[in-house]
Amino acid sequence: MRPGRIYQNKQFLESILNEAGFKKNQLIMPIIIHEKRRVKGDGMMPGAVSDCKNEIFQAVYDGLDVGIDSFMLFGIPMIRNSKGSRALMNQGIVQRSTRKIRDEFGSRVQIITDVCVCQYNESGHCGITNYVGNQVENDPTTHLLSKIALSHAQSGADIVSPSSMMDGQVSRIRKLLNGNGFSKVKVMPFSVKHSSNLYAPFRAIAFNSKLRGKPYIDKSTYQISFSNRREALREIVVDINEGADIVMIKPTLTYLDLILMIRENIGDFPIAIQLVSGETAMIKAAAQQKWIDESEWIVQTIASAKRAGADKIITYAALDIANFMA
Numbered sequence: 001m002r003p004g005r006i007y008q009n010k011q012f013l014e015s016i017l018n019e020a021g022f023k024k025n026q027l028i029m030p031i032i033i034h035e036k037r038r039v040k041g042d043g044m045m046p047g048a049v050s051d052c053k054n055e056i057f058q059a060v061y062d063g064l065d066v067g068i069d070s071f072m073l074f075g076i077p078m079i080r081n082s083k084g085s086r087a088l089m090n091q092g093i094v095q096r097s098t099r100k101i102r103d104e105f106g107s108r109v110q111i112i113t114d115v116c117v118c119q120y121n122e123s124g125h126c127g128i129t130n131y132v133g134n135q136v137e138n139d140p141t142t143h144l145l146s147k148i149a150l151s152h153a154q155s156g157a158d159i160v161s162p163s164s165m166m167d168g169q170v171s172r173i174r175k176l177l178n179g180n181g182f183s184k185v186k187v188m189p190f191s192v193k194h195s196s197n198l199y200a201p202f203r204a205i206a207f208n209s210k211l212r213g214k215p216y217i218d219k220s221t222y223q224i225s226f227s228n229r230r231e232a233l234r235e236i237v238v239d240i241n242e243g244a245d246i247v248m249i250k251p252t253l254t255y256l257d258l259i260l261m262i263r264e265n266i267g268d269f270p271i272a273i274q275l276v277s278g279e280t281a282m283i284k285a286a287a288q289q290k291w292i293d294e295s296e297w298i299v300q301t302i303a304s305a306k307r308a309g310a311d312k313i314i315t316y317a318a319l320d321i322a323n324f325m326a
């Protein structure tokens with residue numbers, strides 16, 4: 001045995017992914033779409049485009065070129081209002097972008113949409129807040145989320161992905177979709193979304209303008225605590241029972257144990273994970289200093305998530321990963 005084999009870099013990276021059993025079709029490429037203009041923060045947030053046909057299409061072509069066919073759309077509207085009502089408008093940023101992509105690429109692509117209100121309302125919370133201004137009203141929010149999800153389905157989404165961590169969001173969405181002839185549209189909730197500062201780069205671009213000066217929003221009353229294992233499994237089981245088609249866990253690197261534990265408890269049920277903005281930013285920042293090798297770190301990260309049991313991986317580095325694969 002000669003374990004010290006010498007690889008060319010690309011082959012080395014490819015071998016890591018191969019050994020972990022990773023396949024290109026497990027990648028999901030996020031596309032963050034800004035309505036109108038780009039905002040600063042792009043340096044730490046790769047994958048952001050402006051609301052212009054060419055830029056959106058280019059992102060999809062870039063993915064298809066390297067064998068990625070699943071795209072997850074996050075919308076960043078130009079204007080917020082108190083109720084976040086632009087999240088469910090037929091002319092909303094996600095709805096319009098979904099239709100454009102579907103018209104251009106047809107069934108070659110799988111379109112997944114992020115369903116939430118925090119990019120659209122004035123509080124920046126993932127739901128309808130009460131008069132105190134920081135408590136989220138669960139049931140009115142799930143009602144709103146289901147209407148947003150329906151509008152995404154009507155625009156052509158294949159999978160809707162509620163990210164607000166409200167109780168009952170999956171069953172409410174499932175029911176409204178089924179009642180409107182969209183029983184084929186899948187639901188992929190962010191089931192175990194930890195309350196985490198690792199979303200900071202995403203928030204820095206999503207929560208600009210109105211929320212400037214308020215980069216930290218405490219979502220710990222509905223996002224889950226990093227210290228609790230059993231709660232994570234409970235959230236997953238509830239979502240599966242409510243009719244989720246895929247469950248999701250995020251962030252990734254500090255929760256590999258949970259991915260494994262959940263995998264061992266739910267058999268073959270599909271699990272997605274997201275390597276979130278802060279995780280990517282840490283790797284990129286260190287690599288820019290030449291302190292670590294970006295490609296190797298990203299690849300090892302993906303391989304570790306795959307080993308732990310992830311089926312689908314949402315990552316801002318999707319293009320890079322696909323490029324390392326045959």
Ligand code: PBG
Nearest residue numbers: 116118163198199202276277278
């Ligand atoms: C908002 C949302 C967030 C992310 C995805 N959807 C941030 C938050 O919960 O405040 C994080 C994405 C990332 O950091 O890559 N519902």
Ligand code: ZN
Nearest residue numbers: 116117118126
């Ligand atoms: Zn949200």
